[in-house]
Amino acid sequence: MTIFSEEQAKAILDKALKASTADECTASLTGGNEGNVRYALNNVSTSGYVSDANLGVHVAFGKRTGTATTNSFDDKSIAAVVRRAEELARLAPENPEFMPAIDKQDYKPSRTYNEKTAGITPDYRAQVAADCIESCRKDKLVAAGFFTDSDEFSALANSKGNFGYQKSSDMNFTCTVRTGDGKGSGWVGRNLADVTKFDAKSDIQTAIRKARESVDAKALEPGKYTVVMEPAATAGLISFMMFGFDARSADEGRSFLSKKGGGNKLGEKMFDERVTIHADPWDEQAAVLPWDQEGLAREKTPIITKGKVDYLHYSRYWAAKQGKKAVGRPGNIIMLGGDKSTMDLVKSTKKGILVTRTWYIRMVDPQTVLLTGLTRDGTFYIENGEIKYPIKNFRFNESPAIMLNNIEEIGKPVRVQGDESPLTMMIPPMKIRDFTFSSLSDAV
Amino acid sequence: MDRRDFLKMTGAGLGGLAIPAFYGRAIAAEELLGTIDVATKKMLADAALNAAKAGGATYCDVRIGRYLRQFVVTREDKVQNVVNTESTGAGIRVIAKGAWGFAATNDLSREGVVKATAEAVAIAKANSRLRSEPVQLAPVKGVGEVAWRTPIVKNAMAVPIKDKVDLLLGVNAEAMKAGANFVNSTLFVVNEQKYFASTDGSYIDQDVHRIWAPMSVTVIDKATGKFRSRAGLSSPRGMGFEYLDAKPADHVELPCGAVVYRDSYDMKADAIAAAKQAKEKLAAPTVKPGKYDLVLDPSHTWLTIHESVGHPLELDRVLGYEANFAGTSFATIDKLKEHFQYGSDKVTIVADKTQPGSLGAVGYDDEGVKTQKWDLIKDGKLVNYQVIRDQAHILGLKASQGCCYADSWSSVQFQRMANVSLQPGRDKLAPAEMVKNVENGIYIVGEGSFSIDQQRYNAQFGGQMFYEIKNGKVTHPIEDVAYQIRTPEFWNSCVAVCDADDYRLGGSFFDGKGQPSQSSAVSHGSSTARFNGVNVINTARSLG
Numbered sequence: 001m002t003i004f005s006e007e008q009a010k011a012i013l014d015k016a017l018k019a020s021t022a023d024e025c026t027a028s029l030t031g032g033n034e035g036n037v038r039y040a041l042n043n044v045s046t047s048g049y050v051s052d053a054n055l056g057v058h059v060a061f062g063k064r065t066g067t068a069t070t071n072s073f074d075d076k077s078i079a080a081v082v083r084r085a086e087e088l089a090r091l092a093p094e095n096p097e098f099m100p101a102i103d104k105q106d107y108k109p110s111r112t113y114n115e116k117t118a119g120i121t122p123d124y125r126a127q128v129a130a131d132c133i134e135s136c137r138k139d140k141l142v143a144a145g146f147f148t149d150s151d152e153f154s155a156l157a158n159s160k161g162n163f164g165y166q167k168s169s170d171m172n173f174t175c176t177v178r179t180g181d182g183k184g185s186g187w188v189g190r191n192l193a194d195v196t197k198f199d200a201k202s203d204i205q206t207a208i209r210k211a212r213e214s215v216d217a218k219a220l221e222p223g224k225y226t227v228v229m230e231p232a233a234t235a236g237l238i239s240f241m242m243f244g245f246d247a248r249s250a251d252e253g254r255s256f257l258s259k260k261g262g263g264n265k266l267g268e269k270m271f272d273e274r275v276t277i278h279a280d281p282w283d284e285q286a287a288v289l290p291w292d293q294e295g296l297a298r299e300k301t302p303i304i305t306k307g308k309v310d311y312l313h314y315s316r317y318w319a320a321k322q323g324k325k326a327v328g329r330p331g332n333i334i335m336l337g338g339d340k341s342t343m344d345l346v347k348s349t350k351k352g353i354l355v356t357r358t359w360y361i362r363m364v365d366p367q368t369v370l371l372t373g374l375t376r377d378g379t380f381y382i383e384n385g386e387i388k389y390p391i392k393n394f395r396f397n398e399s400p401a402i403m404l405n406n407i408e409e410i411g412k413p414v415r416v417q418g419d420e421s422p423l424t425m426m427i428p429p430m431k432i433r434d435f436t437f438s439s440l441s442d443a444v
Numbered sequence: 445m446d447r448r449d450f451l452k453m454t455g456a457g458l459g460g461l462a463i464p465a466f467y468g469r470a471i472a473a474e475e476l477l478g479t480i481d482v483a484t485k486k487m488l489a490d491a492a493l494n495a496a497k498a499g500g501a502t503y504c505d506v507r508i509g510r511y512l513r514q515f516v517v518t519r520e521d522k523v524q525n526v527v528n529t530e531s532t533g534a535g536i537r538v539i540a541k542g543a544w545g546f547a548a549t550n551d552l553s554r555e556g557v558v559k560a561t562a563e564a565v566a567i568a569k570a571n572s573r574l575r576s577e578p579v580q581l582a583p584v585k586g587v588g589e590v591a592w593r594t595p596i597v598k599n600a601m602a603v604p605i606k607d608k609v610d611l612l613l614g615v616n617a618e619a620m621k622a623g624a625n626f627v628n629s630t631l632f633v634v635n636e637q638k639y640f641a642s643t644d645g646s647y648i649d650q651d652v653h654r655i656w657a658p659m660s661v662t663v664i665d666k667a668t669g670k671f672r673s674r675a676g677l678s679s680p681r682g683m684g685f686e687y688l689d690a691k692p693a694d695h696v697e698l699p700c701g702a703v704v705y706r707d708s709y710d711m712k713a714d715a716i717a718a719a720k721q722a723k724e725k726l727a728a729p730t731v732k733p734g735k736y737d738l739v740l741d742p743s744h745t746w747l748t749i750h751e752s753v754g755h756p757l758e759l760d761r762v763l764g765y766e767a768n769f770a771g772t773s774f775a776t777i778d779k780l781k782e783h784f785q786y787g788s789d790k791v792t793i794v795a796d797k798t799q800p801g802s803l804g805a806v807g808y809d810d811e812g813v814k815t816q817k818w819d820l821i822k823d824g825k826l827v828n829y830q831v832i833r834d835q836a837h838i839l840g841l842k843a844s845q846g847c848c849y850a851d852s853w854s855s856v857q858f859q860r861m862a863n864v865s866l867q868p869g870r871d872k873l874a875p876a877e878m879v880k881n882v883e884n885g886i887y888i889v890g891e892g893s894f895s896i897d898q899q900r901y902n903a904q905f906g907g908q909m910f911y912e913i914k915n916g917k918v919t920h921p922i923e924d925v926a927y928q929i930r931t932p933e934f935w936n937s938c939v940a941v942c943d944a945d946d947y948r949l950g951g952s953f954f955d956g957k958g959q960p961s962q963s964s965a966v967s968h969g970s971s972t973a974r975f976n977g978v979n980v981i982n983t984a985r986s987l988g
Contacts, residue, residue, distance in 0.1 A: 036959075036960065038959055040764055040765045040766070040767055040768065041763065041764050041765065042576075043574065043575060043576055044571060044574045044575075045765060046544075046546070046856055047567070047571070048546075048856075048960070050854070066526075067527060069529075071550065088526065088528070091526075091605055091606075092523065092526050092605075093523050093606075093609055095522060095523060095524070096521070096522055097522055097524075126574075129574075142764060142767070144764060144765070144766075144767035144768040145768050146768055146769070146959040148959075148960070174768055174769075175768065176767050176768040178764070178767060178772075182772070182776075252625070252626060252664070253625070253664040253666060253669070253671055254625075254626065254662055254664060254671045254673075256987060258669060258671070259669065260666075260667070260668065260669035261666060261667065261669070262666055270987070359771075359897070359898060360895045360896060360897070360898075361895070362893050362894060362895045363893060364893045364904075364906060364926060364983045365924070365983050365984070365985065366671075366673075367670065367671060368984075368985040368986070368987050370983055370985050372893065372895045372904050372926075373895055374895070374897045374898075374902065376897070376898055393897065393902075395895075395897070395902050395904060395928065397904075397926075397981065397983065399985055399987070401987050402985065402987070419769075438904075438928065438981060439902060439904075439928050439979070440902070441897045441901055441902035442774070442899070442901045442902070442930070443771070443774070443897035443898050443899035443900075443901045443902065444899065
């Protein structure tokens with residue numbers, strides 16, 4: 001168990017700061033326990049448990065900086081890691097974009113810790129696997145899934161008197177269910193702050209139903225379709241777009257948020273006016289630490305308000321250069337919506353396609369954030385408000401900047417975890433017109 | 445590539461502390477040259493092997509690893525980050541009661557290793573209750589005490605940081621002088637010092653080296669708001685710093701005018717070319733979508749091979765072990781039995797863990813199997829997969845092919861891709877000759893955007909540079925090109941592959957797979973190849 005209390009963490013960080021002879025010293029201490037269970041072909045394949053903590057020390061002599069880390073916390077190791085950081089700083093060239101250590105920050109605690117989630121046991125994990133496997137075996141289906149949870153802490157301090165400490169916990173579950181003949185595949189994912197709200201036996205039924213109902217999919221012609229996207233289907237596109245919300249790239253002219261002739265599109269209306277996205281470390285359902293990777297305090301930040309670009313991330317260097325205030329980089333994105341469920345959106349659809357999830361999303365053209373990827377594990381044709389039949393998967397070539405201008409209806413946001421994004425997200429199901437599918441995939 | 449890990453390392457705005465956790469502790473440069481004494485490693489390994497047997501394990505392997513990594517990250521005239529990391533520890537894997545168990549520790553005392561071994565045995569016994577059948581391990585004959593080292597000329601870890609910084613800043617200056625608005629360049633150096641021991645009687649000490657020097661050059665037309673980037677044309681390699689020595693003999697000028705590189709890389713020359721070509725991209729006409737004959741340079745083809753041949757022929761994917769994340773494979777075992785026509789008779793694709801200079805080359809894999817070379821696709825027909833010891837029996841094979849790898853001492857080893865390469869054509873054929881009879885085609889150089897479905901049927905690839913070919917001649921650069929394929933149709937449309945003189949390696953430094961994700965490095969070689977009638981789309985859009 002590598003969880004340090006606030007006092008223990010502070011004592012270690014103080015030792016590091018005291019050991020430093022550099023002009024400035026910043027130290028961070030993070031650690032915790034991460035457990036997981038992985039299963040495939042209706043068998044548990046691996047189960048893991050990693051317990052570790054790391055002390056990172058970042059020092060500066062003038063504009064020369066060095067970083068070193070250690071996972072030993074005796075006095076000798078702490079002194080040694082500071083010395084190594086100082087040695088590296090002396091070897092490093094001056095960084096013309098050097099920024100001094102951050103001033104003392106005012107961190108308002110957020111509810112990132114849930115005792116029940118932090119207390120998940122190996123037995124609980126095994127039971128999640130068993131619940132999925134047994135349900136599938138019984139129905140002659142094949143389960144492959146992954147359940148992971150963490151119990152962590154994060155602490156930081158610097159030579160200017162800044163200090164922060166907070167505990168956090170998390171759980172994430174995904175399971176793919178395939179029919180024995182490989183003709184049908186369904187998926188379910190659940191990312192929650194509070195594990196008591198998780199019910200593997202109930203969730204697995206979603207994947208089971210989709211696996212069964214997706215057998216013998218028909219091929220539709222590629223083209224532009226009205227789509228009902230489940231939250232997991234757009235999370236990857238929206239989080240990809242967020243990489244573009246960087247002020248420097250926009251000002252430098254190499255982002256979809258750059259303006260012709262120079263400058264950026266901050267304040268411009270670029271999306272449907274029903275699109276409102278903000279970041280809020282204190283959000284009840286999607287809380288994140290109240291500081292970012294650099295220790296800068298996060299704030300409740302409007303990102304897109306009624307379709308208008310309301311935020312670009314200014315690094316401390318770029319903020320200073322542009323005369324702006326630097327705030328912590330958002331750790332979550334919360335998209336507002338209504339009360340309707342995905343199935344409510346299906347009911348109001350005359351003709352369209354229901355997309356469970358999207359996969360292997362990559363940038364095709366950063367100029368327009370054109371992304372490509374594929375639908376997967378449950379794609380269905382909708383007619384007159386009903387799911388009519390399964391259809392073959394499609395490849396899409398679509399820009400989220402275009403997609404968020406083609407909104408028909410927005411449902412109720414749910415918490416989701418993207419395959420490749422560090423953000424905690426609240427994303428609603430959405431009905432979108434003219435979504436571009438460019439080719440068919442035979443993959444099930 | 446695992447995009448998340450790459451972004452963690454190079455992403456703009458990263459603070460000095462933003463070292464990805466899996467790279468372990470950061471260390472001073474002078475510590476990068478040491479190794480752990482072999483006798484110490486053998487003592488620790490024997491302690492683990494004995495403890496495993498005493499605990500009732502029928503098999504045990506121990507990996508004692510010291511993983512060193514160095515990154516130098518620059519943009520224009522600035523060094524953004526210099527990081528040295530080391531991660532040291534031992535991973536112990538056992539079979540007890542017919543099931544696998546694994547535990548790892550960074551405590552390299554005898555007691556620490558014995559304790560982790562006991563944990564691994566206990567986990568195996570606990571897991572045995574959940575298994576429907578016992579693990580079957582293909583036999584491996586112990587090799588005693590042996591050693592293997594990547595045949596490097598210059599250990600990149602020994603090159604002073606100042607020389608690396610000077611090189612990258614020099615490259616950036618050349619790009620800026622040539623008209624770039626922005627340039628990012630990075631150097632990644634990896635040294636895996638791996639000691640493997642098993643109850644089969646092997647004690648294998650390996651010293652593995654890799655290097656990668658990627659860059660990206662961007663030009664901007666302020667008036668139109670248009671920007672274009674051109675990535676460097678280097679390959680990550682299993683080589684030392686000699687890869688950056690820029691031998692003139694390794695420059696290859698293509699019929700489209702672009703210069704690519706064989707076994708050493710002229711980063712400065714490529715930076716100058718990149719600035720010029722990025723400007724050309726700004727002005728190039730947009731492609732008309734439709735069917736084209738594609739002439740693919742090896743600097744591009746490696747990624748298509750990786751995604752559409754390398755991954756679908758991993759047996760764990762075929763069987764369903766990766767179904768929840770990376771996916772399964774269209775190339776099912778019944779297709780192996782019927783020798784499925786994967787490609788045309790011009791297509792022979794081999795897996796090879798021995799190829800000198802490649803990212804995947806090692807003497808022995810991470811379960812002590814001597815590495816080898818074998819056919820995956822022979823004259824177009826599917827003939828084999830990539831397997832490890834506990835999978836061999838499923839194909840009726842008597843031995844593993846040596847494809848097991850773990851990205852750290854603390855990760856469980858599992859099946860990873862070997863170097864998978866398209867073999868050169870048998871007939872004499874140079875790219876200039878190949879172009880001569882292409883009527884309506886596109887020449888593609890460098891890797892670009894890539895995406896493929898979870899069974900590896902439908903893929904889409906971009907590139908760095910695209911040139912129109914009309915009536916046997918390369919005419920001019922074009923833009924906004926991506927091609928879409930269905931894997932078997934694509935490989936069956938291969939009508940010609942250039943000869944061995946044109947063979948070059950590309951590769952991926954960070955190939956992600958598994959849950960939790962592990963990263964591996966793998967090379968893919970080919971000669972220039974022609975594919976007829978491929979569907980090309982136009983990727984230009986307007987945001988209004």
